[in-house]
Amino acid sequence: MSAAIERRAIVVVGGGPAGLAAAIAAYEAGEHDVLILERDTQLGGILNQCIHNGFGLHTFKEELTGPEYAQRFIDRADELGIERRLGTMVLDISSERVVTTVSAANGIDRIQAGAVVLAMGCRERPRGALATPGYRPAGVYSAGTAQRLVNIEGQLPGREVVILGSGDIGLIMARRMTLEGAHVACVAEIMPYSGGLKRNIVQCLDDFGIPLLLSHTVVDVEGRDRVEAVTIAQVDERLKPIPGTEVRYPCDTLMLSVGLLPENELSREAGVELSPVTRGPVVDQSLQTSVAGIFACGNVLHVHDLVDFVSQEAAAAGTQAARYVMADAEEASASRGIPVAATDGVRYTVPSFIDPQRMDDTLTVRFRVANEFRDRYVSVYLDDERIQHRKKRVMAPGEMEQVVLKRADLLAREGLSQITVKLEEA
Amino acid sequence: MAQETRELICINCPMGCPLTVTLEDGVVTSVSGNTCPRGDAYGRKEVTNPTRIVTTTVPVDGSATERMVSVKTALDIPKGKIFDVVRELSGVRAQAPVEIGDVVLANVAGTGVDVIATKRA
Ligand SMILES: Cc1cc2nc3c(=O)[nH]c(=O)nc-3n(C[C@H](O)[C@H](O)[C@H](O)COP(=O)(O)OP(=O)(O)OC[C@H]3O[C@@H](n4cnc5c(N)ncnc54)[C@H](O)[C@@H]3O)c2cc1C
Numbered sequence: 001m002s003a004a005i006e007r008r009a010i011v012v013v014g015g016g017p018a019g020l021a022a023a024i025a026a027y028e029a030g031e032h033d034v035l036i037l038e039r040d041t042q043l044g045g046i047l048n049q050c051i052h053n054g055f056g057l058h059t060f061k062e063e064l065t066g067p068e069y070a071q072r073f074i075d076r077a078d079e080l081g082i083e084r085r086l087g088t089m090v091l092d093i094s095s096e097r098v099v100t101t102v103s104a105a106n107g108i109d110r111i112q113a114g115a116v117v118l119a120m121g122c123r124e125r126p127r128g129a130l131a132t133p134g135y136r137p138a139g140v141y142s143a144g145t146a147q148r149l150v151n152i153e154g155q156l157p158g159r160e161v162v163i164l165g166s167g168d169i170g171l172i173m174a175r176r177m178t179l180e181g182a183h184v185a186c187v188a189e190i191m192p193y194s195g196g197l198k199r200n201i202v203q204c205l206d207d208f209g210i211p212l213l214l215s216h217t218v219v220d221v222e223g224r225d226r227v228e229a230v231t232i233a234q235v236d237e238r239l240k241p242i243p244g245t246e247v248r249y250p251c252d253t254l255m256l257s258v259g260l261l262p263e264n265e266l267s268r269e270a271g272v273e274l275s276p277v278t279r280g281p282v283v284d285q286s287l288q289t290s291v292a293g294i295f296a297c298g299n300v301l302h303v304h305d306l307v308d309f310v311s312q313e314a315a316a317a318g319t320q321a322a323r324y325v326m327a328d329a330e331e332a333s334a335s336r337g338i339p340v341a342a343t344d345g346v347r348y349t350v351p352s353f354i355d356p357q358r359m360d361d362t363l364t365v366r367f368r369v370a371n372e373f374r375d376r377y378v379s380v381y382l383d384d385e386r387i388q389h390r391k392k393r394v395m396a397p398g399e400m401e402q403v404v405l406k407r408a409d410l411l412a413r414e415g416l417s418q419i420t421v422k423l424e425e426a
Numbered sequence: 427m428a429q430e431t432r433e434l435i436c437i438n439c440p441m442g443c444p445l446t447v448t449l450e451d452g453v454v455t456s457v458s459g460n461t462c463p464r465g466d467a468y469g470r471k472e473v474t475n476p477t478r479i480v481t482t483t484v485p486v487d488g489s490a491t492e493r494m495v496s497v498k499t500a501l502d503i504p505k506g507k508i509f510d511v512v513r514e515l516s517g518v519r520a521q522a523p524v525e526i527g528d529v530v531l532a533n534v535a536g537t538g539v540d541v542i543a544t545k546r547a
Pocket residue numbers: 013014015016017018019037038039040044045046047050052053054055056088089090091119120121122147168169172263266297298299300303304305306307308310440
C-alpha cells in the first residue's frame with residue numbers, strides 16, 4: 001500500500017450521456033486531465049438499449065435513436081482523447097474525493113480527484129417495492145430488463161403480455177413487444193394520468209390499439225413456476241382496488257414500469273445530502289452537491305425524460321467542475337446561496353440553492369409538477385415580487401418543465417432571501 | 427362547407443406539443459399549438475397521410491461485441507406498413523463490421539425507403 005495514490009483533476013463516475021457530456025465540457029472549459037469511469041464494457045449508458053428514435057432533436061435538429069445519439073458524444077470524447085476506464089466499477093467515493101474502483105484488469109485502485117462528477121444514472125424501482133400479492137413466478141420482468149433482453153440479447157421474454165405502469169420504458173416496450181410478434185393485452189396505470197410522455201402514448205399504444213387503463217392496478221398474479229394470468233382492478237381516489245371491477249388476463253409475462261430511482265448509494269456514502277423528493281443530491285447553481293468539489297448531473301440528480309436536457313445539464317456540471325479545480329478551491333466552496341422554494345403544484349426544483357454572485361448570466365431551473373394541470377401559469381417570485389408569469393396549456397408529472405432566471409434580476413434585489421417557483425391559476 | 431377540428435399530439439419530438447388541426451372539406455386550413463415548424467408539418471400530414479419511423483433490431487454475425495444491431499427506416503414510412511417492414515426484416519442478418527448508416531435492407535416493403543444500422547457492430 002505504499003504506492004503513491006493516483007491523482008486526477010476531474011473524475012467522472014458513469015459513462016452514459018451525462019458522464020460523456022460532463023467530461024467533454026470539462027475538457028472544453030480548459031481542464032484536460034479528465035477521466036471517465038464506467039462499469040459497463042462500453043460507453044453510452046442506457047442509450048445503448050434505447051433503440052427507438054426521438055433523441056436529440058433539440059441538440060442536433062434531427063431525430064436520432066439512442067445508440068446514434070450516444071455515438072455523437074463518444075466520437076467527440078475520442079476526438080479530444082478523453083481517457084476512460086471501462087469495466088471499472090466505482091465502489092466508494094469519500095468526502096475528500098478519494099474514488100475507489102474495482103476492475104478485472106487492475107483489481108482495486110484508489111484515485112484522488114480534484115473534483116468528482118456524479119453521473120451514475122438511475123435504476124428501476126424494484127418489484128419488491130410493489131404490493132402485488134401472490135407468488136413470484138418467472139415471467140415477471142422490469143421493463144428495462146425486458147428492453148435489454150430484446151434489444152441487446154435478442155431474446156423475447158414472452159408472447160402474451162400485461163404491463164403495469166405507464167412510465168416511458170413500459171410504453172416503449174409495449175410497442176417493441178408488439179413489433180416482435182407478442183400480444184400486449186393492456187397497460188394498467190394506478191394513477192389517473194400516465195407517467196410517460198404523450199408522444200409515447202400516441203405512437204406506442206394508440207398506433208397499435210393497446211388500451212391504457214388509467215386508475216387500474218394488478219391485484220393478483222397467478223402461476224407458480226411461470227406467470228399464467230394476472231387480475232386487474234380499478235382503483236378509487238385513494239388508490240384502493242374497487243371490488244367487483246376485477247378482470248382476469250391470461251398471460252405469460254407481466255412487465256413492470258413503475259418508475260426510476262436515482263442511483264445514489266455512492267453519493268450517500270460520500271456524505272452528499274439527498275433530496276427526499278428527487279432522491280438525488282441537493283445542488284446549488286453550479287450543480288455542486290453539499291460536499292465541496294462533488295458535482296451531479298443527469299438521472300443521478302433527478303430522473304429526466306429527455307436526453308437533450310441531460311446533456312445540457314451535464315455540460316454545465318462539467319464546466320463548473322473544471323472551474324472548481326482551476327480556481328481557488330476555497331473560494332469556490334463558500335456560502336450556499338438563496339433557497340429556491342417549490343410550492344403550489346411544483347414538486348421540486350434543480351438547483352435548490354442559488355448564489356447570484358456565482359451564477360452565470362442566465363440559469364435554467366428545471367422542475368416537475370405534482371399533477372396534471374391545464375391552463376396554469378408558471379410563476380417565479382423573488383421574495384413577494386412576481387418576476388415571471390407564463391401560461392402553459394398542459395403540464396403533467398411525466399414531463400420536465402423549466403424557467404430561466406437572469407442574474408441581473410437576482411442581483412437587483414438587495415437582501416433577497418427566497419426564490420419561489422409555483423403554479424397559479426391566473 | 428364542413429369545418430372540422432382535430433386534437434393531436436405532435437410526436438416529432440418528446441416535447442409532445444398538443445396540436446389543434448382545422449380542416450375545411452377535408453383540406454387542412456390551420457394548425458395551432460405547435461412550438462416549431464415540424465409540428466405544423468406533422469399536423470397536416472397526420473390527418474391526411476400518417477407516417478412513422480420504424481426501429482427494431484436484426485442479428486449480426488461476426489461481431490466481437492454485439493449479438494444484435496439496432497436499425498431504423500432511414501425516413502418515415504406509411505403507418506399502415508409498419509408490420510410489413512417488420513415482417514420483411516424478420517429473416518435479415520447483418521454481417522460485421524457494421525457502421526452507423528450502413529444499409530441493412532434496401533427499399534423495404536416497397537416503400538422506397540432503406541433500413542439502416544443505428545449502431546456499430
Ligand atoms: C427506457 C428509456 C427510454 C428513454 N427514451 C427517451 C427518448 O425517447 N428521448 C429522450 O430524449 N430521452 C429518453 N430517455 C431519457 C434519457 O435517455 C436518459 O434520461 C439518459 O440516458 C440518462 O443519462 P445518464 O447518463 O444520466 O444515465 P445512464 O444512461 O443510465 O448512464 C449511467 C452510467 O453510469 C454507469 N454507472 C452507474 N454506477 C456506476 C458505478 N458505480 N461505477 C461505474 N459506472 C457506473 C452505468 O453503467 C451507466 O453507463 C429514455 C430513458 C430510458 C431509461
